[in-house]
Amino acid sequence: MRKSKKMDKSSVFEDKKVTRRSFLRGIGALGLGVAASPMMGKLASAAVPKGPLKLTYWDSENPQMTPWRKKRLAMYLEKHKNITVDFQSFPFTDVGKKVSVGFATGTAPDGFTTIDFFIPSFTSRGLIAPLDVQQLGYSSLKAFSDDHPAAFVAGAMKDGKLYAYPQWWYGFLNYINTKQFKEVGLDPVRDQPQTWEQLGEVAKKLTIKQGDKFIRQGFKFAMHAAAWTVIQFNPILIQCGGAWFDKNGKCSINSEAGVRAMTIRASIIRQYAAEDPADTVATHPLPMMDWLRERCSMFYSHPIPPAAIRSQNPIMEAEGYYMPVQSPGVDPNKRYASCYGVISVISATASRDKQEVLHDLLRFMYSDVIDAWGATKPFLPARKSGWADHPDVKNFPHLQELIKSRDNGVLLPRSVVYAEMTDIMHRAVQKVVLTNANIKATLDTAAEEIDRATEDFYKK
């Protein structure tokens, strides 16, 4: 029964004769009438070229997203038999490299998946094409902006043009182990940490030590990848009133606010002794492994799929003794985290025909948001409207927290040397957290390195 509803969904979007009423009935929208109209406004697909056309699309591999994309692609190709798509997927780190090499050697794909923080490195070199929101199914840029989180829009626009089509967009949350909370006499809802100090205190209560060994750490930051380091540090910096770059473009993480932010970052270890960064069983595939194995009570992470929890700790998933809460803030009323997401972009080198087809393909792929959600939950669709109130969706555990985190999230820094910048920050955090380095000195060096990296980039 559910399946046929989903089929209805796609036929709703494909069949241009549908009326607004049947659409609204189909998704049981409550109060989504206004939001739905921009999508209804222009559903006519782009004039898809009729002749044979071959496209290449490079996807960033994800065990949930990739099979779903392939499925949607197959559906699209069924309808448009004149089009063939060479769809390849690679590990995320590979895609970036291969795309650059592709651009260098004239073998770039026509479209590819990437993450939003890489947009500047492409737009600064004119490598990706601006998108036409009307071909994506929106009547105007404003309609598009209204239907997507503000942070995304801000980060994907350049000179008034939109450069990325988002599919998934989400923010970080503090995942807490409610059973362990109750064990030490805390109430997961009332006592959830709202500020970083509270986080430290709560973490301290939850920590169990035996000599120099932590049996249980109160809280953990993931330390395995540079991208995560920046995602974690970003909101703290902004909450302290700091910024990555000042108005002249010079790196300002070593400002007073930056030092305060880094001190907060290190405080769980240094001040509250509730975290042991060297003691982790986290691995690349599962950075939240410590939390899954109940070696720590709280973990700062993107939405965690129930399947991941089930794979490592089936009891925790079955009994549901966990919950994501909003990130702590410097101000208890401003508890936001970083947000980011998976996007598709179109190469500037793709021919006009191919660009049109890609627009149409992307529009089709993500026209069934409910289906997307079903395949990739809990990673949230980037779109605001058309799915969250659906009966199949709205009872998903903690959905409102996830959405709140997404919509309140702050953008990651925009830099043309994002990869290098994250590596520099990662080393800086390692120095502070693992080798107990002086915070101001470390940040000074890091800021210098970031400035040098940026200067290098423009030396052309």
Add this chain to the structure above:
Amino acid sequence: MEWVGMLPLAALTFLIVLPIIWMISTSFQASEKAYQLTTEWIPSVWHPENYPNALTRWPFPRYFLNSAIISVSVMLGNLIFCTLAGYGLAKYRFPGDKILLLLILSTLMLPMEVTLVPTFLLIHKLGWLNSYKGIAGPILIDAFGVFLMRQFIMRIPSEYIEAARIDGAGEFGILWRIILPQCKPALATLAIFAFRDSWDQFIWPLVAVSADEYRTFPLGLVRFSEDFANPPNEQMAIAVLATIPVVLVFWILQRSLRTGFTLTGLKG
């Protein structure tokens, strides 16, 4: 004397081999065991299904096949061209031969990182990306192999060659019938290390391959370790499987191996 020294030596060997034993033991454990961080050497519960599980998560049989094709090609390439060049340098005098030897050896000082991008661009221009010749091509001949064969062949008395020439043998004939049979230890050494080194190759295939059908197993293993729910036990299973071909090649050629060593480091 014979038995007394054995115990400490056995203990030393055991200590050295311990990580390998750990690898094998872990490959049969359940995934939780890897995170318990207290080593259980003999698994209380054996999980041989780690092996077929690991092989099916990613197309490892294909990856292993690709690695095999590449490694055999590189091994053959080295055997053929290093011998030719080694023979040429050892037994022939021509203007510039010393300089050429030095130049060849100097390529040993060129890490792949220096030549990675230009090599990639070159392979792309040749249209060899994502093909066996593209992956095996740039690593087909190793200067170390040339040096090895040169050193070894130099020790073969030139009288045999002179005599064969007087008898009217052609140069290739001399190489084939006189030199090669005496080269078996060096050839075995060369074969083994060419195979082993190309089996281990990581950086070059990483750049040269973007299509799954041509991935080699190290690339597969790293992808595997970045996958969502991949357990370390299965990683170890793949690692064990990856060790077997090299062990086999070594085993087959090992008798010739030991004597091959003597000729590389000594003077002359």
Add this chain to the structure above:
Amino acid sequence: MIKWQINYRLRLMLWGILFISPTICFFIIFKYGPMLWAMWLSFTAYDMVSTPKFIGLYNYSSIFQDPTFIQSLENTLLYIVVAPAAITVVSLGLAMAINTKVRGARIFMSSMFLTNILPILACCLIWRFLFHPHGLVNQLLNPLGFGRIDWLTNQYTAMPAIIIVTVWRFAPYFMLVFLAGLLAIPNEIYEAAAIDGSTGTSRFWYITLPLIAPIMFFIIVVSSLLCARIFLFPYIITGGGPGGATRVLSLLIYETGFFYMKMGRAAAVSVVLFVIVMVLTIIQMRAFAKTEEH
């Protein structure tokens, strides 16, 4: 008669050139060509997409003022000096241990050699687990009185950890080379020395060592070259951390070129690495020539 001799010599010369030419062509295309191209690249700014832009010595002046590069340089120098020395000493020790007429020495030797046969990636993955704060290494050291050592996350132990893995992997290989050399020393020399009343240690210093000096030189040079190129160990085991403590130049080159897309800068770092290796080799060759004279 002379004409025939000249023809003969010429013919042989041409054959020699013929034999060596495929290899030379190969190296021109795949080694020298790219190397020169990389040297040229080092004077440019090149992100692989736009055409390279000539910027003179900027890359070089920039990297030598960059603390990241200096740190990588120091790490590499430390590694290139310490690791080959450790490998040489350990492999000599292992060779001498095997060379005693102990029963089953052959089996021990073959078993040790397994560390060299194991795929290098497997090596990395295994040791990453073993060096965990509660991993096997610490489990074994604990009863000996050592506290917990954060091998991979402490800036003072990260590089030693990488060196340990390096020695573990390469010493057995060089052990075999040493063994070949030790076996080549005729017994008569030792017997004569024994008659003269020399002790074990003096036998080692005055007989064994000088006789295997050529092999030792070979091992030091080859292991230095191997260590200059090492990439996977720091890449997989520590990711270059903590805080860049194990980031060696090859890792920096790879990241600068393929993650930061700064090929010109990466080429400059490669040239520096190449120079280091050349200088090291020259020094070693000079040192060896000197000891040869004795």
